[in-house]
Amino acid sequence: MKEFIAFVKKEFLHIFRDVRTLLILIGMPVVLIMLFGFAISVEIRNVNVGILAPQHEVLIDRLANKIDASEYFTVAKWLTSDQEIDPLMKQGKVDVVLAFDNRFASRLYTKDGAQLGILVDASNPNIAASEAMYLMGIVQNYFQNNTQQQIKTGGLSTNVRMLYNPQLRSSYNFVPGIMGLILIIICALMTSVSIVREKETGTMEVLLVSPIKPIVIVFAKMIPYFVISCVVLLIIFVLSFTLLHVPMAGSLFWIVIISMLYVILALSIGLFISTIVDSQMVAALITAVVFMLPVLMLSGMLFPLESMPKFFQWISSIVPARWFIAAIRKLMIEGLAVQYVLKELAILAGMTLIILGVALKKFNDRLE
């Protein structure tokens, strides 16, 4: 035990001596969570609308004002010919064009009806669909209000409520994702690179010939990183709660337990990687490049799992971040009780045991 404490002390000293790395370790999550928490969003905003009106008409002006007044759209250009649409879209100056019929107002309430085209730059299909939907909504709403004043009519309307996230803030969705990403990459990167570094410089050999058991050495290396990770975790929680106003709807106790479990899992992955590679560069490339992509893409952070082909949904179940993010979303945002995340908890615990077990076994095998 005395040796163990001495070892942990040595590792701490090691880390604290490299002030810059320490600053990056603590500072990076702060900056990333702030940046992404505020910035990443898929709500549509600042859509530039072009109005194609062959003649100047009061009705069109009014409708344009209505569109401009909405939080999503800005009327950016007035066009007179459809020849102008393509160049403007190619330069990215307008995203949507509302194309009015010739003598629009006078054609309303006629047999053929007045034609109104919504032309959307559909490069980004989802945004395009939303833009078209919102724009249609505004136009429909405008005419319905106008018409209902003239003719009394019934009809169906809807009342929509957004559960758990009434203002449709993307940060609610992304914060657990970013936590999952940052924690796993940083923890795995820290452990794998620092252990392989000792291999490269030969100091690992020196440690291993000492009378201390290898397992003690491994844990001594992991404890400081575990502590740093917990500090990072704490910072992320405080920032999410105070600045990003992400709710802590569920039990804080279980959120912390799951997060710590996830950190241990990430550290184990780092240890595992360090046992299979011999150079720092390869360790870093595997963790930061090869490993990062599945975490980013297959965890449900950016892309909804249910939209993927079944095969990839199945593959995604071996990505630890997927389960962590699912659990944190349920606990933090939906405020569900712990029995709803038992499955995630069990899978994460199972993964930790398996990876840690394999890593320790490989570590011991190498010695013999």
Added chain:
Amino acid sequence: MENVIEVQNLVKKFGNFTAVDNISFEVHKGEIFGFLGANGAGKTTAMRMLCGLSYPTSGSGIVAGFDIRTQAEQVKRQIGYMSQRFSLYEDLTVLDNIELFGGIYGVSKREIAERSEQLLEKLQFTSEKNKRVKDLPQGWKQKLAFSVAVFHRPQIVFLDEPTGGVDPTTRRQFWEMILETAHNGITVFVTTHYMDEAEYCHRVSMMVDGHIEALDSPQNLKLKYHAASMGEVFDLIARGAKRSD
């Protein structure tokens, strides 16, 4: 006698720590100049300043006619350097390394081919020329590093602990190579902490805690300190040393 290195009041500080504390000396053309001292005495730092790798905190130095402060790049054209740590590209082959450094110093392609063939033959490396450097034994690596350092026929070659970690036989062979180099007119500036190697040098300086405590030929130093060997001379001089590993 012509001087190829002239150093005056050279100082290098790292924060509060003064690694090299006000040293002055000259090195004559064609001599083997030994730079002796315990680990941490400041030998490597002083040498790095002379090679243009490290900028002096104060003082001046002229190497091969160029100022180490303002003309470091010109200095580099005139010198060869073998660092304490083996620093050729281990993932490249013997021949790759020779061609690379020959090319960097502007040796022509034909010259590189000719000289490398002679060199490999002399070192009896010909069969190993396409072997990766990392697969060579330590002694061979050191010999290769030395050969690369003098491949472009510099005026001066700086050797930092060239025989560290090498067995006695190879060490003797190594010194034969150094003597031959000096014989060909290249000035040799060598640091070492093996005191027996000092006997090979024309003149030696003894460095203790960043100062030069003695500078003379091995003969004269032994006479002055009434010692039988350079080892004893060093023990006498270094008695008051504070720094050591």
Added chain:
Amino acid sequence: MAALKYLLIKEVKQFKANPFLPRLAVVFPLMVMLVMPWIATMDVKDVNLSVVDQDRSSTSEKLIKQIEASHYFHLKTLNITYEEALVEVEKGKSDLIMQIPQGMERDWVNGQPVEIFIAANAVNSTKGSMGSGYLNNIISDFSTELSRQKGEVAAFPVKLSTQFLYNSHLNYRYFMVPALLIVILIALCGFLPTFNIVTEKENGTIEQINVTPVGKGEFIASKLIFYGVLGLFIFTVAFFIGKSVYHIAPYGNIGVIYAGAVLFLLFMAAIGLFISNFSITLQQAVFTMFFFMMTFMLLSGIFTPINSMVTWAQYFTYILPPRYFVNIMRSVCLKGSGFADLWFDFLMLFIFMAIMSVIAVVTYRKQQ
């Protein structure tokens, strides 16, 4: 300049001699391009809908039939109470709840307005808003149709038509694949040069170079050129897969894409070398580059639109060079934009590339 040739040969030989890097440079783009486009989809489909029908009339039945026919929604559960439906949402089995009020048919026949209540799980805000939006549209169509059958004047006098330009089938892959190419470039072509100089520092070989008269410019140029060419190779492989497997068709000139790629690759190599210059250990370099990589990937509009960010974050993206290349890639591939349309992006990319290259040379120190 003769030294440049030798330095380049050295970079190539070192790369080839590495047991891991050449494989990574081939396998990584292949993997990403063959796998990721299937995952990177934000198509909102298979939305699970729970219907709480309190009316149980023929009209409500018709509405439900119409929703079913849209093939957009999976009708999960019928004939349950709102509370039961909410439990389904909490379990993640249902995304939307639609509640048809008691007496809908009667009120509608009497010309009274009827309100249908929709509750959406908005934790995933895209799914929440898109799902409820589509449902809203279906209900609105249904209402218009009902009025027409009743012989009333339709509340809506305009014939709306929506046209999706440049990506008429709203194929998310056409949007995502050009950006995935950039993900590959950021990950590989950013990290490889980052490791380069710092590895030379850790191995001590940098000493042997620094003591030669080789110029700083030549030394950095040899690395920039090497990584630029390597990047172009990787880019070409990935682009070829994108073209043959996913039919991303560059409507515009392929030369425009390559011009952008060259500028971008040189920028990435330069920033990697710059970080490498400043790092003493590989660990420092990795963490610093990881920070840049995350920022580049998540804030350049690759996954989430720049327009959706809060305003200050949108300004921030102007200092992220990948932003310009992402825009170039997508504009050329989808819209067929040319140099004239994209001059601003090219200018900014060039400026960043030039500045960063100069910084990479200046910050490289031959003398400490």
